[in-house]
Structure formats: structure tokens, C-alpha cells
Amino acid sequence: MIHEVDEALRELVRAEALGDGAGVDVVFDAPTRDWAARRNTPTVNLYLYDIREDLRRRSRGRQNIYDEQGRVTARTLPPRYFKLSYLISAWTQRPEDEHRLLSSLLACFLRHDALPGGRLGPELTSTGLPIPVSIALPPPEDRAFADVWSALGGELKPSLDVVVSAPVTTAPVYPAGPPVEEGLAVDLSDVRAPSVPPAPAPVPGPRGPRVRRPGHRTGA
Template sequence: MIHEVDEGLRLLLVEAGLQESGVDLVFDAPTKDWSARRNAPTISVFLHRIREDASRRRTGAAEEHDAEGVVIGRRTPPRWYELTYLVTAWTNRPQDEHRLLSEALRCLVRSDALPAHMHTGSLAELGLTVEIEAAGPGTDGPSASDVWSALGGELKAAIDLRVWAPLAGERTAAGPPVTEGLVVRSAPGTDGDGTDGDGTGPGRRLRYDGASDPGGQGFAAQRQRQLPPGRRRRGGAAR
């Protein structure tokens, strides 16, 4: 899911035209060594924090059906995560950096969600809204100075970008519905009790009339049982 969010953000910035003038879009950590090797105007979108949004956690499982409506699997609900990025611009002049940062900010605040046509992989399959927030109110996460200290660089103008994205739940396959009765086989006799058979024969299949369509209650439903000749049901005539 994380790499799919990366790709969505890349497509969002590319669509805004930030690469048309030779600007590089990267997801590298803007460390001191990295900045020294940079040789072109660059926008860095660095992911530095991932945490679950526990308020959106759900329990249970949803059924998956095939084209005929038969249950083929069950999937647990997706879990939502908040991804925090540090967006910075890098050129040889502060004025150019601010211009690039302004263009990136204009692009990121244009919408409150990542456009659906930029979803790939599991994000596209789930079809859920991926919210984004650029330069929003402060959070309880690490401060900008803490992030830059960890990167070993000097404090620099940056956009705090947060994304809320779903991680697809686990899927378990479901077997086909039961349409046949049980098969009973005899077991090998022990202690000379007279039981015969080795348990490998075809056995006896317990069937019900209309076994191919057991109905809503399946094989638990009550069915009429054929009585032997001469026997009669309680309160009825002999058959």
C-alpha cells in the first residue's frame, strides 16, 4: 500500500507539470550527503512516519461472491494508516526553491483526496477514498527540527503532507456449498467383535431426495422418511 501511495503522489505532482521544466521528483531522504550529490532542481517527498488510525478500525469479515452469487471467500475490513511526508525543494537559489515549493503546495491543496484515476494496485481494487492534507495543523508527531536533526541536515522550509490510506484486509477462501450427503465406511474389527471391512471400500452415501438443492436449511431440514412395507406412521394407515 505504501508504494502505491508514493506512486499516486508522484502522478499528482507530474500532472501539475512540475517535471516539464527538468525538475526531478524523488522519494529519497534529504540527508546532507544526498543534497551534496544533487545536480538538478529537485522536489523530495520523504516518508518519515507511519501510524495506524485506530479510530477507523473495524471487526468482522465481508463475504466475496462469484458471478453466480456463491460465496468464494471472506475478507477482514481494511485497516487505515496515516503516512506523513516531508516535501522539500532543492535548487542552487532560495528563491527558486520557494517557487518550486509554492507550485507543489498549489498542487497538493487543490483536492482533499487523491484522484481515483491515480490509484493503483490494492488502492484501486478497494475503491476507497485516500485523503490528503498539506501544511495542515500541527500533530502530535515529531517536530520539523527533530526530523532535520535525525537527517543530519540544517532546518529547511518544507511542507508537511499527511495521507490516510487503507491496507487491504486478509482474505480466506471459502469452500463450495455442500450438495451431497455424508459417506459412511466400516472400520476394521478389533478384539474379534465380528466387524468386517477395511475402511477402503466405496462405503454408503447418505443421500436425501433433491440433494443437489438442499434448500435454505441445508441437510438440517426435516424430511419425510420412507418406512419399510407393513410399517405405518403413528396415527396413519399401514403402507
């Protein structure tokens, strides 16, 4: 899954952020001090520095798996999303050129709320789910970008934080029972019909028989 996200990001950056910038490399190396010293061409670095589960997208229960006729053939657990955080930086000989590249990268990712479906690999495509992307959000409280650069042994550099929430579907699949082929039958043979109270008897009167109703008093 991670390698498919890498390739989707690489294709997106090359197609929409760099355009005709064929002389710019797109790499995923750790931008350490030694790496920066060896670099000799304009480069966009997409460094994957953090992987953690996106708990906001976790769901419970099981999901049905259907066949071509729409029948349930199996059940499985819903996918779990993982946030892949990329530190994106531009490396050239002049800060102005780096800022220009960062501006193009920012505009590129702002145009997409999710990775384009045509750039996804088979594993991500098979889920049928969108792959959300966020750009330049404030970092979590337990992490600062300055700490990331310090851990890499380099100086603080302008960069963009891109987070991709990718689904992982590796849960076990439980086969479902066969569908019901016959309709349901209800047996009412042992159900008694409700009893009906007898009709009130007529009461003789001066003008012929009358029916005595409950609660009615006849005159003298």
C-alpha cells in the same frame, strides 16, 4: 502498497505541480546534508519519514465478498489504514524558486482530498476504496518537523507535510457456506386451534327468550 503510493505521488506532482518543469527531478531520498551537497539540479524531494496505523479508520466485524450473481462467497476482515507521512521540500539555487515550487505543490495537493483513481496501482485499485490525502496539518504532539530535520543531520528548511492514508487488505479470507436452494417450510400440525367459549344460553322473559349477558341483571 507503499511503492504504489510513491508512484501515484510522483505522477501527481509531475503532472499538476511541475507542469512543463521538465528540468525538475522528483526523488524520495533522505534529504541529509551529504545528499544536499551532491545535488546539482532543481529537485522536489518526497521523503517518507513515518508510517503508523490510522486508528480513526479502523472498523470491526467482517465484510462479505460477493460473486457476479451477488451471492456471498466468503468473508474477511475490513482493511486497515496506514498513514504514510511525506516530508516534501524543494531544492534549487535560490530560495525564491524553492518557494515558488512549494506554492505549486501546495496548490496541487489542495485540489485533491484523495489520490486520483487513475494514478493508482493494481493493489490499491483492487480495494475500490478512496486513498485520503491531507496537506500541511499540524504535527502530532509526539513529533515536530524540526526534530525530523535534526535527525537527518540538516538545517531546518521550509517543507510541506503530506499524509496519505492507504488501506491494506491482507486479512485471511473465510469461505462462506453454500446458499440455501429451497424455501423454508413451517409445520403447524402440532399447534392447537384456540378454544372458543360457548355462546350464552337464552333466558326466558315476558317478551320471549333473551340472552343473558355477563354482568346484566334482569328485572323482576
